[in-house]
Amino acid sequence: MARIYCVANQKGGVGKTTTTVNLAAGLAKIGQRVLMVDLDPQGNATMGSGVDKRQLAHSVYDVLLESATVRDAKVRAEKLVASGCAYDVLGANRELAGAEVELVDVERREKRLKLALAEVEADYDFVLIDCPPSLSLLTLNGLCSAHGVIVPMQCEYFALEGLTDLVNTIKQVHANLNRDLKLIGLLRVMFDPRITLQQQVSEQLKGHFGDKVFNTVIPRNVRLAEAPSYGLPGVVFDPSAKGSQAFVEFAQEMVNRSGGA
Ligand code: ADP
Ligand code: MG
Numbered sequence: 001m002a003r004i005y006c007v008a009n010q011k012g013g014v015g016k017t018t019t020t021v022n023l024a025a026g027l028a029k030i031g032q033r034v035l036m037v038d039l040d041p042q043g044n045a046t047m048g049s050g051v052d053k054r055q056l057a058h059s060v061y062d063v064l065l066e067s068a069t070v071r072d073a074k075v076r077a078e079k080l081v082a083s084g085c086a087y088d089v090l091g092a093n094r095e096l097a098g099a100e101v102e103l104v105d106v107e108r109r110e111k112r113l114k115l116a117l118a119e120v121e122a123d124y125d126f127v128l129i130d131c132p133p134s135l136s137l138l139t140l141n142g143l144c145s146a147h148g149v150i151v152p153m154q155c156e157y158f159a160l161e162g163l164t165d166l167v168n169t170i171k172q173v174h175a176n177l178n179r180d181l182k183l184i185g186l187l188r189v190m191f192d193p194r195i196t197l198q199q200q201v202s203e204q205l206k207g208h209f210g211d212k213v214f215n216t217v218i219p220r221n222v223r224l225a226e227a228p229s230y231g232l233p234g235v236v237f238d239p240s241a242k243g244s245q246a247f248v249e250f251a252q253e254m255v256n257r258s259g260g261a
Pocket of ligand 2: 016
């Protein structure tokens with residue numbers, strides 16, 4: 001059965017999408033079967049997997065509104081096949097922004113994604129969900145579907161403060177909606193060891209969260225930032241780049257932590 005993880009942080013631009021697509025590619029590279037679910041109407045994770053969000057026959061929007069199943073709506077990231085890093089994509093585009101409003105009156109609106117994913121749980125080792133930068137109904141659908149949350153974060157001055165809201169949300173969802181949910185870990189991203197403040201915040205994080213801080217650190221690396229414009233995860237775009245290697249290492253750490261192969 002698949003391990004289902006949300007990549008979440010209510011802040012924008014912290015590296016959620018980069019983490020989702022590169023972890024997906026990294027897991028695929030080490031032989032894991034992966035479904036990547038894009039829950040952000042911006043559709044960056046879809047495009048960053050080489051799938052054109054404007055050409056989707058069905059998207060996660062149709063799945064949430066129950067007009068398509070996950071099996072119908074998912075597509076293979078064909079551009080990644082040659083590299084051996086291919087995964088399936090349940091894509092998103094602007095249409096998804098409307099789901100928030102359209103779901104307001106439906107029953108069990110926060111459980112729509114969970115129910116839909118049940119159909120394909122046996123087909124994958126990992127399902128990764130890229131969440132939007134908010135604690136909205138879309139993110140709530142992600143959190144209700146998942147076994148855990150991966151939180152990418154930059155080691156900046158306000159990093160710890162920003163975490164409080166997210167940790168409280170995870171606690172509330174755990175208490176009221178999804179007993180399976182836990183914080184899997186904090187992933188330090190865009191890390192620059194030359195910056196003293198980043199080292200200090202990194203130490204603070206470890207002091208506070210202990211082994212909830214992943215061992216792998218993702219460095220700031222321009223190749224990871226360039227890759228999306230080619231419609232590829234960095235891991236595929238430039239496998240030798242430091243950032244790409246770090247994501248493959250992170251994939252291995254996730255497999256080890258998940259008690260898998
Ligand atoms: P989010 O999904 O949280 O909004 P993104 O993954 O889109 O964040 O990242 C925000 C920006 O930072 C993007 O332009 C991305 O290419 C860049 N970025 C992310 N991680 C790295 C990294 N490790 N090194 C350099 N640039 C990065
Ligand atoms: Mg994003």
